[in-house]
Amino acid sequence: xxxxxxxPQSLIVQKGGISIINCAYENTxxxxxxxxxxxxxxxxxxxxxxRPDVSEKKEGRFTISFNKSAxxxxxxxxxxxxxxxxxxxxxxxTQGGSEKxxxxxxxxxxxxx
Amino acid sequence: NAGVMQNPxxxxxxxxQEARLRCSPMKGHxxxxxxxxxxxxxLKFMVYLQKENIIDESxxxxxxxxxEFPKEGPSILRIQQVVxxxxxxxxxxxxPRGPTNEKLxxxxxxxxxxx
Numbered sequence: 001x002x003x004x005x006x007x008p009q010s011l012i013v014q015k016g017g018i019s020i021i022n023c024a025y026e027n028t029x030x031x032x033x034x035x036x037x038x039x040x041x042x043x044x045x046x047x048x049x050x051r052p053d054v055s056e057k058k059e060g061r062f063t064i065s066f067n068k069s070a071x072x073x074x075x076x077x078x079x080x081x082x083x084x085x086x087x088x089x090x091x092x093x094t095q096g097g098s099e100k101x102x103x104x105x106x107x108x109x110x111x112x113x
Numbered sequence: 114n115a116g117v118m119q120n121p122x123x124x125x126x127x128x129x130q131e132a133r134l135r136c137s138p139m140k141g142h143x144x145x146x147x148x149x150x151x152x153x154x155x156l157k158f159m160v161y162l163q164k165e166n167i168i169d170e171s172x173x174x175x176x177x178x179x180x181e182f183p184k185e186g187p188s189i190l191r192i193q194q195v196v197x198x199x200x201x202x203x204x205x206x207x208x209p210r211g212p213t214n215e216k217l218x219x220x221x222x223x224x225x226x227x228x
Contacts, residue, residue, distance in 0.1 A: 006155075043117070043204050043219030044156065089155055099146070100169065101217070103155030 003027050006090050006104025013111050019077040021107045023090035026071065030092040033066065034101070035075045038087045047088070048075070080111045115140070117207050117220035118187075125226045132192040132199070134223045138207030145188045146217065147180060150202040162188060192225075200227045 005024045013019045025033075034049035050057045050064040050073065057064045063076040077084055087108050091101040118137040126132050138145050143164050148156040158172040162182035173180065177195075182188040192199055206219045 004155075041221065043206070043221050045219065046216060091155075099161055100158045100172070101148075101156070103148075103157070105153065105155045 003102045004090060004092050004104045006107060008107060009105070010108045011110070013080045013109065015080065015082060015111055015113050017080050017111075019075075019080045019084070019109055019111070021075045021088055021090070021109070022072065023074065023092075023104050024070075024072045025092050025102075027092070027094070027102075028071070029094045030102075032093045033064070033073050034091050035062075035064065036089045036091060036103075038089065038106075044089060077109075080109075082111045082113050085109055085111050117142075117205055117218050119203075119205050119220035119223050121223060122221065123224045123226070125228065126195050127228050128196055129194050132195050132225055134190040134192075134203050134205075134225070135187045136190070136205030136207075136220060137187040138205075139209075139218055142207035142209050142218070144208045144210065145182050146206045146208075147188075147190050148204045148206065148219075150204060150222070152201075156204060159190075195225075195227045197227045200225055 003026050007022050035047045036044035037047045038044040048059050048062045050066050052068050055066050061078045066073045087106045089106045090104040093101045120135050145162045147159040149159055150156045160173050160180045161169040165184050177193045179191045202222045202224050204219050204222045206217045208217050
């Protein structure tokens with residue numbers, strides 16, 4: 001049973017464009033929604049995270065939009081750069097923290113120069 | 114301040130052998146988590162440990178898998194009598210505080226290949 005569904009599986013964007021990755025969750029007890037960035041041969045690294053009491057969080061070029069009623073959240077990368085090329089994972093958890101994160105299957109982002 | 118250290122980076126085992134994966138958390142971190150990543154899949158939680166205690170092992174297969182985090186030394190994930198389906202990347206993560214802590218630091222993983 002997949003509790004977090006992520007799309008698209010892969011994404012190709014031109015430099016300077018906007019990258020959008022979507023996730024949908026099923027468990028209404030989830031209360032913490034992070035995004036992780038993973039480069040080949042490396043472990044995931046926390047990029048940005050949101051809690052359900054806000055609908056949007058922005059850090060630099062990265063923005064999370066959160067829709068509690070639809071049980072969906074998305075990552076927007078503005079002015080995408082070749083260095084952003086990586087695999088991005090959305091995740092969810094209960095208890096407001098990082099224990100037992102439930103990950104989506106990942107989106108491989110390629111930003112062409 | 115070194116990050117989370119995992120070794121070996123690559124481990125090849127034949128079916129029926131034992132695999133031992135080691136994880137040294139970041140300095141000052143006493144909470145360790147193990148995740149498994151199958152090809153084309155997201156990471157899946159396996160176990161959460163504190164020093165000398167298993168806090169949550171609900172993601173661990175019931176047989177052949179065990180984990181420990183001794184008072185001294187690294188955390189160890191042990192897989193006995195490996196099978197081909199155990200081939201995956203195993204990631205360790207650590208945090209300075211418990212489950213309500215948001216910041217989880219991952220190691221670079223151990224890629225286990227079972228022949």
